[in-house]
Amino acid sequence: MSLLNILERWLVSRAAETIKRERPLVIAITGTVGKSTTKRAIAALLNADDPVTSKTRVSPKSYNNDLGVALTVFGHEAPGRSFLAWWRLLSTAWCISHGWRSTGIRTFVFEMAADHPGDLARLVAIAPPDVAVITAVTPEGDSIAPVHLTNYSSVQALTEEKATLVKALKSNGTAILNMDDPRVFAMRHLTAAPIITFGSVDGAEVRLIRVQVLTEENEYGRVPTGLEIQLESLNRLRTLRIQGVFGTPIAFAVAAAVTVGVALDLGLDPIQDLPNHFHPLPGRTRMISGIKHTTLLDDTYNASPAAVLSAIRDLATMPLLESQRRIVCLGEMRELGDQSQGMHRLVGSEAAKRGIDFFVACGTLAPAMVEGALANGMKEEQIKIFDDTPEAAEFLREWIRPGDVILAKASEGRLDSKGVRMERVIKALMLEPQRASELLVRQEAAWKRR
Secondary structure, three states, X not given: OOHHHHHHHHHHHHHHHHHHHHOOEEEXXXXXXXXXXXXXHHHHHOOOOOOOOOOEEEOOOOOOOHHXXXXXXXXXXXXXXXXXXXXXXXXXXXXXXXXXXXXOOOEEEEEOOOOOOOHHHHHHHHOOOOEEEEOOOOOOOOOOOOOOHHHOOOHHHHHHHHOHHHHOOOOXXXXXXXXXXXXXXXXXXXXXXXXXXXXXXXXXXXXXXXXEEEEEEEOOEEEEEEEEEEEEEOOEEEEEEEEOEOOHHHHHHHHHHHHHHHHOOOOHHHHHHHHHHOOOOOOOOEEEEEHHHEEEEEOOOOOOHHHHHHHHHHHHOOOOOOOOOEEEEEOOOOOOHHHHHHHHHHHHHHHHHOOOOEEEEEOOOHHHHHHHHHHOOOOHHHEEEEOOHHHHHHHHHHHOOOOOEEEEEOOOOOOOOOXXXXXXXXXXXXXXXXXXXXXXXXXXXXXXXX
């Protein structure tokens, strides 16, 4: 075992000891999609970003593994290769875990991910949840492969992994379950803790009634500006408007956060104030102004089949004028195992069925996406295929026209992969490229060198 592994294990054990002694409220979130956005929505509900009054700490970035949970407990970022950063982290962990200092935190909000069986069992051993939020496992049904299925024997095995959070609840805890996903809703049978549901189906205790994109008109058409979400909870209708975001995933994340508010009996004010504190994460359903009076839908952080299908449908249903074009720029999706080819054909077919005006496909699996689009009525002149994203960006810079709305989405890239890193397309098309480090994902120096 390396020295790094030893240090990480020590930090994890110190974090577990700190949680056990300080006994904060622990809100844990898991699922195959929507974890980070749900985390940000809960953070907005609890006004976690207020440096003066907040006693809530939310895991930054995607700190969703053993080390990430420990870093969140001690309020540190990953130390990397810095000896000084490691020294500070280890010193903090020693002092807090031995009671010489306190975290000062009353509520932790953790994002908990699972790439392999047993991952979540280790995470809940560090921070046993008081509130367990399950976003979704198979939001499109069993015919759509969930992300990370590669390392699990079946969808049922993955579902059992996600259910670890629910099973770990004490009887006085609360399970927050997505009623739209039958596999998640079935988890209500796995705990004696109270259950509160959210979703768009009848019977959900926090129910999504309507999700609508807000627009403003100009000489080039209707410009998307944000999202209006109407939901019902405790027999009351509430309408929340969030600027700069789009998409059904945002609405479900907000519904989950509102359900947490119901569980914690926070009352109406924090819920109504949620949009004022919601800060979308880079690369996740963000609206960005583009060159030539266009609108960019930046969903470039990652991609799963369910998320791609949802994004295409969100673009297709935006209330644009007939003169405006809907453009989809997709790269490959990862970790789909044997279903990879079929899932890429499926997203291409969805673009055709939803009446997308132009389809740009990138990467080694682009032919499968194009095959699906052509088989479902899209014409060859509506499609462009590229090996890599810089080529797609160069084409789009010249080809787009005022009023166009462009969606970009793909899985996170690697050195040995083409057709991903879709944030490069957004950067090439954004009106203010000088704000890339603020608005886009993967703008750190290590990524830029790739």
